[in-house]
Amino acid sequence: MNGQPLSRALSGFLFAAVMASGFTVDGMAVAQSVQPAPASTVADVRQMGADARKDIEAYTTAGGAAGGADHRAIKWAAAMWQVHDAAPNSEAGALAALDAIRLLVRAELWDRAHGRVESLGADDPAWVRVASAVYEEAVARKSFDYAVTTLTRIAAATKTPTIKSAALLVIGRVHRRQGDLPAATRVFQEARAAAPGTPQAEEADGLVYEVAHLSVGLPAPAISGKPRNARRAITLESFRGKPVVLVFWAST
């Protein structure tokens, strides 16, 4: 894909998306010479995302501005949205919608991102993932009103428990970020109750724990053990009186 013009890079995907969606293609010569493309897979969407990021990086490196009307994220997002629309109930379709919105958010194309978000029906499976992209948008803009308004509306309108739970999780995260810990805990608990036994409920449990045990100002959870590089065991408690920096790390 390196060095390939955007139009060519995109047309392959658009063509695959169009074929997958069952539309006919003008020009029999073209149609006959190409096998009908299989529906886009998760791997296709991931590849598309990787290609999009490379292409967008080239655009920004060449001086392309965030928020620009000629930003390449616009075309890539449109191509991904076709993949979503061709198979909205598939994993690939949901991922494509998520990635389209992420690309628009990272390009600071807020209105376009909102337009895509709002075009999703309240029971579109993509919401389970897109809810977190709406949160990313809010964090990037340091403005949470849009996320709260949109996700409150979706949580009320959807008939899908996991979507309701995913929307509530984001609303809870906003409360947590704004320092309203009681409200965060209440909404996380609502999120858990909305979809028992799902990954969303598990995430809600984790977030309730984080608020209760890992918020700024709370006593740090106990630590004890013998360091690999010391003779005697230590406890966090024994460091009382000095600030401590905890570094969780892994070899690379």
Place this chain on the structure above:
Amino acid sequence: MEEVPLLKALHAKYSNEAVILGISVDISVDRVDRTVKSKAMTWPQLADGKGFDGPIAKAYRIDGTPELFVLDRAGRIFARPGSARQIEAQLQEALARPERP
């Protein structure tokens, strides 16, 4: 791991006034020992070889690295630096506070 030089500098500068405690989430303690030695990480290093499933990693809800916490003199969570670069400013703030504010 790119944070190691920064941590070394912090350890050298603040070792009398503050503690740096490493907690490895590697799934091999031998690997931890090799890394600690080869990178000359001289501050205390805990490791149980259980990855993200170890009791400390679970208590702190660690699901990626690096993950950083600054604790105040009373052992309370003071800050969650987003990167190693942010540690020093937050550590200085923690140092400026008395144990019982």
